[in-house]
Amino acid sequence: MNLETIIPEMAASVNWKLEGKHLLSEDLRKKALSVLENMPFPTTRTEAWKYTRLAKIRNGNFVARQEQLASNRHQIDLNAISLVFVNGHFASNLSSSHFPDGIKLLALSQMEVMELSVLGNTLPLEGELFNAFNTAYATDGVYLHISANMHIKPVIEITHIVTGTNTISHLRNVIVAEAFSKAHIVQQYVTENANTCFTNVVTEVSVAKNAFLTIDKLQYEDESCFTIATEQVTQATDSNFTINTLTLNGGLVRNNLNIAVNGQNCETHLNGAYILKGSQHVDNHTVVDHTVAHCVSNELYKGVIDEKATAVFNGKVFVRKDAQKINAFQSNGNVLLSNDATVNSKPELEIYADDVKCSHGSTTGQLDDEAIFYLRARGIGEKAARQLMVGAFVGDVFGKLTNEAVKTRVDQLLQERFEWDFVG
Amino acid sequence: MLKIENLHASIDGKEILKGLNLDVKAGEVHAIMGPNGAGKSTLASVLAGREEYEITEGTVAFEGKDLLEMATEDRAREGLFLAFQYPVEIPGVSNVNFLRTALNEIREYNGQEQISAKDFMALVREKSAIVELDAKLASRSVNEGFSGGEKKRNEIFQMAMLDPKLAILDETDSGLDIDALRIVANGVITLKSDKNATIVITHYQRLLDYIVPDFVHVLYDGKIVKSGPKELALELEEKGYDWIKAEFQH
Ligand SMILES: Nc1ncnc2c1ncn2[C@@H]1O[C@H](COP(=O)(O)OP(=O)(O)O)[C@@H](O)[C@H]1O
Numbered sequence: 001m002n003l004e005t006i007i008p009e010m011a012a013s014v015n016w017k018l019e020g021k022h023l024l025s026e027d028l029r030k031k032a033l034s035v036l037e038n039m040p041f042p043t044t045r046t047e048a049w050k051y052t053r054l055a056k057i058r059n060g061n062f063v064a065r066q067e068q069l070a071s072n073r074h075q076i077d078l079n080a081i082s083l084v085f086v087n088g089h090f091a092s093n094l095s096s097s098h099f100p101d102g103i104k105l106l107a108l109s110q111m112e113v114m115e116l117s118v119l120g121n122t123l124p125l126e127g128e129l130f131n132a133f134n135t136a137y138a139t140d141g142v143y144l145h146i147s148a149n150m151h152i153k154p155v156i157e158i159t160h161i162v163t164g165t166n167t168i169s170h171l172r173n174v175i176v177a178e179a180f181s182k183a184h185i186v187q188q189y190v191t192e193n194a195n196t197c198f199t200n201v202v203t204e205v206s207v208a209k210n211a212f213l214t215i216d217k218l219q220y221e222d223e224s225c226f227t228i229a230t231e232q233v234t235q236a237t238d239s240n241f242t243i244n245t246l247t248l249n250g251g252l253v254r255n256n257l258n259i260a261v262n263g264q265n266c267e268t269h270l271n272g273a274y275i276l277k278g279s280q281h282v283d284n285h286t287v288v289d290h291t292v293a294h295c296v297s298n299e300l301y302k303g304v305i306d307e308k309a310t311a312v313f314n315g316k317v318f319v320r321k322d323a324q325k326i327n328a329f330q331s332n333g334n335v336l337l338s339n340d341a342t343v344n345s346k347p348e349l350e351i352y353a354d355d356v357k358c359s360h361g362s363t364t365g366q367l368d369d370e371a372i373f374y375l376r377a378r379g380i381g382e383k384a385a386r387q388l389m390v391g392a393f394v395g396d397v398f399g400k401l402t403n404e405a406v407k408t409r410v411d412q413l414l415q416e417r418f419e420w421d422f423v424g
Numbered sequence: 425m426l427k428i429e430n431l432h433a434s435i436d437g438k439e440i441l442k443g444l445n446l447d448v449k450a451g452e453v454h455a456i457m458g459p460n461g462a463g464k465s466t467l468a469s470v471l472a473g474r475e476e477y478e479i480t481e482g483t484v485a486f487e488g489k490d491l492l493e494m495a496t497e498d499r500a501r502e503g504l505f506l507a508f509q510y511p512v513e514i515p516g517v518s519n520v521n522f523l524r525t526a527l528n529e530i531r532e533y534n535g536q537e538q539i540s541a542k543d544f545m546a547l548v549r550e551k552s553a554i555v556e557l558d559a560k561l562a563s564r565s566v567n568e569g570f571s572g573g574e575k576k577r578n579e580i581f582q583m584a585m586l587d588p589k590l591a592i593l594d595e596t597d598s599g600l601d602i603d604a605l606r607i608v609a610n611g612v613i614t615l616k617s618d619k620n621a622t623i624v625i626t627h628y629q630r631l632l633d634y635i636v637p638d639f640v641h642v643l644y645d646g647k648i649v650k651s652g653p654k655e656l657a658l659e660l661e662e663k664g665y666d667w668i669k670a671e672f673q674h
C-alpha cells in the first residue's frame with residue numbers, strides 16, 4: 001500500500017496517512033486536492049459546524065490500513081444481498097457473489113477506468129472539506145445499479161466495518177436506481193475492536209423517474225470513533241425516496257443529507273432517530289431542496305439524549321421560486337434524560353414560492369414525571385416506566401422501518417447498549 | 425388492611441395533612457368526603473407514594489407492612505390501587521401493552537408466572553366488559569384523546585385488570601353523567617369482595633347510592649373530623665360543609 005501524508009503546506013493540514021491513489025477520475029481528484037490546498041479546517045465559527053467541534057478529527061494521527069476478517073458477524077437480513085467493506089476496502093470473501101437479475105452490484109475498485117470516469121460528479125467540492133478529502137482519497141465503495149423496471153426483492157445490505165486503532169477509512173458509494181425500479185438498501189456502519197478511528201463516507205444516490213428507493217442507515221460504531229457520512233441525493237420526476245437514519249452509537253457522528261428534488265410529483269421521506277449517552281455527539285444536517293412544483297417532503301427526527309451526550313439537528317428545506325404546491329413538513333423532537341445532556345435544534349424553512357404548505361417544529365423536553373408516576377402506580381418499576389416512555393417517544397420513527405430484520409437488529413442493539421426494548 | 429396513624433404530610437413546606445387517622449379492614453367500603461382543598465387528593469397521593477410530599481409524622485401500615493417505606497411500584501405490587509382524579513394521557517404507550525407490563529411485574533413480585541398472551545387477552549375482554557369500555561379504547565394510547573368519562577372508566581378497567589386489595593378512588597364520579605356514573609359504580613361493586621377494601625373519595629352523595637359505604641368520614645383541614653354511618657353522607661349533602669367548618673375553625 002502506498003501511503004501519503006498530507007503535505008503540511010495544505011491549508012487543511014493534518015497528520016493523516018492516507019492512500020494516495022485515485023479511485024474516480026484524475027480530473028476530479030485534482031479539483032479535490034486543490035480544495036484541500038486552499039481550504040482550512042472548519043471551526044465552530046464556520047456556520048455549518050457551529051455546534052460540532054472537529055478538533056479530535058483534525059488532531060488525530062489517523063492511518064489508512066487494510067485488514068482481512070474471517071467472517072461478517074453483522075449481517076442483519078440473512079436473505080440479503082450483502083457487500084462488506086473493511087476499513088474502506090472491499091472484502092470479497094465476506095460478500096455475496098450471486099445477484100438477482102436487474103442489478104449490477106460491485107466494488108468501485110472492480111470497475112473499469114472508463115466506467116469510473118463518469119462517476120462522482122454530483123458532489124460539491126468547493127467549500128466542502130470532507131467531500132474533497134473523500135474525492136481525493138476514497139479507497140473503495142459500492143457501485144449499485146438497479147435496472148429500469150426491476151423490483152429487487154431481497155434487501156441490499158452494505159456493511160462497513162472498521163477495525164484497529166486510529167484507522168482512517170474513506171469510502172465512496174454510488175447508487176443508481178433507474179426509472180420505475182424499486183429497491184431497499186440497508187447501509188450499516190459498525191466497528192470491531194476499534195479505537196479512535198475516523199470514517200469519512202460519501203454516498204451519491206440518483207433516483208430516476210418513478211423509481212422507489214429506501215435506505216436504512218444504521219450507525220453503531222464504537223463510542224471512541226468519529227464518522228462523517230454524507231448522502232448526496234437527486235430525485236427525478238415521480239420518484240419516491242426514503243431514508244431512515246438510526247444512530248445508536250458512535251463518539252462523533254455527523255450526517256449530511258442533501259436531497260435535490262429535481263422532478264415534479266416526488267415524495268421524500270427523511271426519518272431519523274438518535275439514542276445517545278456517554279459523551280456521544282451526534283449532528284444531523286439535512287437539506288431538502290425543492291426546485292420544482294408539486295412535491296411532498298416529510299421529515300421526522302427524534303432524539304433521546306442521556307448523560308453528557310449532545311445532539312445537533314439542523315434541517316433546511318428550500319422551496320425555490322417556481323416550486324409551487326409543495327407540501328414540506330419537518331419536525332424534530334428531543335428528550336433529555338439528564339441535566340448534562342444538550343441539544344441544539346434548528347429547523348429552517350426558506351421559501352421563495354407563494355403557493356406552498358410548509359411547517360416545521362422543534363421540541364425539547366424531559367420525560368413527563370406525571371406519566372412516570374402513573375405507570376409506577378400501576379406496578380411498573382421506575383426503569384421500565386422510563387423505558388416505556390422513551391419507547392413511546394421515539395416509537396413513531398422506528399415505526400417507519402419496514403424490514404423486519406432491521407427492526408429486530410435495532411431492538412438487539414438497543415437492548416445491548418441501553419438494556420432497552422423499543423421496537424417491540 | 426390499612427392503618428393510618430397521626431399522619432402529617434407537607435408539600436413545599438406547607439402542611440396539608442395534619443394528623444390523620446383511618447382504619448380500613450378487608451371487606452369494608454369507606455367514603456371520604458370534604459370540601460375542596462381539604463387534603464383528600466393529598467391523602468391519596470401520599471398513600472400511592474408521590475414523592476413530592478414530605479411525611480413529617482405518623483405511620484401507615486398496609487397489611488402489616490410499613491407502606492411509607494415502599495416505592496410507588498411496590499405499593500401497587502402489594503395490592504394498592506389509586507384511581508386518579510386526573511388520569512394522565514401517555515401518547516405512544518398502548519393501554520394493553522402497559523397493562524401487560526404492569527400485570528407481569530406485579531406477578532413477578534408475588535412469585536407468580538407471567539400471564540400468557542392468550543389469557544391476557546381473555547382477561548382484557550372480560551374486564552373491559554365490566555365497565556363497558558370499547559375494546560378499541562383498550563388498545564389505544566393510555567387515555568390519549570379519551571373523554572372525561574372514558575378516562576374514569578379506564579381507571580376502573582385497570583383496577584379490574586390488576587385486582588387490588590385496596591382501591592382508592594379519587595373523585596372517580598366527578599364529571600360523569602348519570603349513565604357513566606352507573607357503569608363506573610357497577611364496575612366497582614362487581615369487583616368488591618370480602619377480601620378487598622375500597623376507599624371512595626367523593627364530593628357527591630349520589631355515588632354512595634350505588635356504592636354503599638360502611639363508614640363515611642369528613643376530611644377537613646388535613647384531618648378526619650367526623651366519622652359516621654352512611655347516613656352522614658346524606659346529612660352532608662343537605663347541610664353542606666359550613667356547619668363542619670364552623671365547628672372546627674379556630
Ligand atoms: N404542589 C402543591 N404545592 C402547594 N400546595 C399544594 C400543592 N398541591 C396541593 N396543594 C394544596 O394542598 C391542599 C389540599 O389539596 P388537595 O389534596 O388536592 O385537596 P382536595 O383533593 O381535598 O380538594 C390545597 O390547599 C392545595 O392548594
Ligand SMILES: [Mg+2]
Nearest residue numbers: 464465509595
Ligand atoms: Mg382532590
